[in-house]
Amino acid sequence: MQPQPMYDLHPADGDRPVTVDRREGPYGEVVLRRRGGGPSGQAVFEIIANGCFLMDTSDGRSERLLIRTALDALPADRPSPALLIGGLGVGFSLVEAAAEPRWGRIAVVEREAAVIDWHLDGPLAAVSAGALADPRTEILHTDLVEWLRTGPETYDALCLDIDNGPDWTVTEGNDGLYSPTGLAACAARLAPGGVLAVWSAQPSPAFERSLRNAGFTRVRTEEVTVARGVPDVVHLAVRGA
Template identity: 40%
Template sequence: MIPWQLLDTATMPGGGELRLKRRGAEFSIMSGQIELMNSRLSSSEEALATKSCNRLGDRARPHMLIGGLGMGFTLRTALTGLGPDARVTVAELVPAVVAWARGPMAEIFGTSLTDPRVSIRETDVGDLIRSGAAAYDAILLDVDNGPEGLSRDANNELYGMGGLRAARTALRPGGILAVWSSAPAPAFTQRLREAGFSVDEIRVRANGTGGGARHVIWMAASPGAPALPRRPSRAP
């Protein structure tokens, strides 16, 4: 078996370290002994984007905020599901992750980082959420392994009542807050409802039809006019 090769390390703001590893064509990003993402397991992150795009329906000029660049699975899928008038802002706290996307993992990212609809912000997604009222049609969070600050303690603020209320304020009427998790968290489902969202909790496989662990996606709709379902495309 091909051994893992350590390509780079990065210090997290507030402490902690990320490690980028490669084994042949496979990449892994680790935090301590926990694998945050692997280039061979992308289905649930792709589902996060697909289900969010479907919930947005035919909104004109939708603006999507993605928290966490990672290996770009969510971003690339969102760009496929959104139209040419959409905007996608990606908040990535660790500059090295952006550098990895443009360097050793450039082949995985393809043209997604240069897509004219995309803006990469090297900042805390929480700061962007708190800075805008009715600024986004969808907010997608994939910055931890679940609704707790695994990668850094400060991320706990995103999933508490204060963070959820800030997200609701940042969303336009009927907008979507979508959160990825490696495991269920009933207390988080309850907090979403207490913050004023209507909630669907969806189980998805890590490796799509190939199986793998069951991950969780919360699709939480803010109050207001519901998003229209996407019209099916018609053959020419």
């Protein structure tokens, strides 16, 4: 039997982050940190991969937009569309999907065992427990790039959020996802008329061109204003019939 991880759940000291859990895996270091949680306010959890901030539980609007815009781009009469979410993260995208009865099968690909653990029996269970219990939900512990290349399933929507965007990847191996070969793999996993939605921390006109060059249609970008800096965005594209 594997030992259960020990999480540091002591309140953070003001805005100073506290490391709740730290793991070394095949892709490098992944860390769960917490800010707040004492008398001053609600705790915010952050995921850091190889020193790169990925996401936290402070907002989640753009992660939810990733799911909503993909569904809105599908034909309204498509019954029980199948959804693949690339990256479990802090769980906002999965929670948004599970709250929508129109979705059929909901598969979530996550390569980091630590992230899955944090949701199954760790601090992030407070976010995602209900969505994980949904009978439509399946967690796939595998690498997204490899799954898109070799997986047997097709989906009506791919909602991908594994990097800070096409121009800011977490690991070098993720670069291939946004290349012509990677976009061809995405198209192959989509049913005709299916939707590809990609989260990014900043707009990428170059990625929009790559989507068009890969044969996707109805390419557009949805923005979510953030408190400081450039907006978060969702790049959307549709596979031809």
